[in-house]
């Protein structure tokens with residue numbers, strides 16, 4: 001496996017051109033707020049003063065987690081495969097929002113504990129029937145983790161468009177994500193754990209204890225790949241690989257909530273410049289997501305109190321991304337529209 005090399009987005013002359021183009025539009029300086037930074041970012045990613053978005057896609061990566069044996073989720077493990085069926089039938093929240101906003105949606109079986117057979121619309125990249133319980137042993141072998149990363153890279157190499165959103169499904173994956181977050185950021189476990197699908201406060205306290213015990217058990221798993229293999233999920237590792245390949249292909253990466261951002265923490269540990277290619281769609285209500293975003297220096301577009309995952313925040317942010325590119329390409333300048341500039 002070769003981790004792609006991702007160049008940082010540094011081109012002072014293009015950055016200045018984009019800034020000028022944005023500032024010359026018929027509006028007070030800075031008045032389109034976060035959309036201005038977004039337009040600038042897409043221009044830098046595409047190395048163009050007139051960027052364009054083509055065929056936005058959302059990949060929903062699904063996988064199961066052995067750590068559910070510790071009683072860390074409010075829902076049973078079968079919900080993972082049942083929700084995959086729901087995605088295939090078009091009835092989940094992500095189906096609704098992806099349809100609404102014209103996104104291609106693909107569901108990837110990275111490691112669900114269920115046999116789906118050959119199914120229309122399901123991309124079969126199953127590495128294993130779920131991970132092992134990281135409260136007892138590493139979730140994945142190094143080999144499985146690398147296979148998952150490689151599959152993620154290969155999937156993205158085939159995509160037609162230039163915008164890629166990330167979503168996930170996997171009962172128990174907020175526990176994996178919180179463990180990964182703690183190990184990769186050093187933020188105390190108590191500030192990484194949250195209620196996930198709806199644990200009570202005692203449930204959250206138990207989840208915290210499970211993670212703390214696992215940290216002691218796996219004290220040696222410190223580097224990015226080791227941490228990912230030890231605490232991550234097959235869907236999380238596959239997202240990490242997909243993110244790296246998408247940045248290498250100069251796609252716009254749309255980041256969803258807590259679990260997707262944990263995959264990005266691992267990707268950024270391997271190739272820090274991957275962050276230059278990311279748009280943070282929203283801040284999840286899963287406590288810990290805000291801290292993760294702060295750690296990355298990220299400013300999310302939306303704050304809607306979502307705590308679902310699946311890529312729902314990503315799908316909702318697509319029209320904002322389109323608006324940013326459209327204002328850059330279509331708005332008149334002070335000169336072209338003959339509008340007077342600021343007096344003093």
Ligand SMILES: Cc1cc2ncn([C@H]3O[C@H](COP(=O)(O)O)[C@@H](O)[C@H]3O)c2cc1C
Pocket residue numbers: 072073074075079083168169170171172173174175195196197198308309310
């Ligand atoms: C019906 C249902 C649909 C979902 N869609 C996404 N998730 C979300 O919840 C799960 C993580 O939460 P925890 O770690 O607490 O198990 C993930 O599958 C995530 O995508 C769902 C959860 C449920 C119950």
Ligand SMILES: O=C(O)c1cccnc1
Pocket residue numbers: 174196197256257258259260284285286289306307308309310
């Ligand atoms: O932020 C998320 O993506 C999230 C939060 C809770 C449960 N599932 C996903």
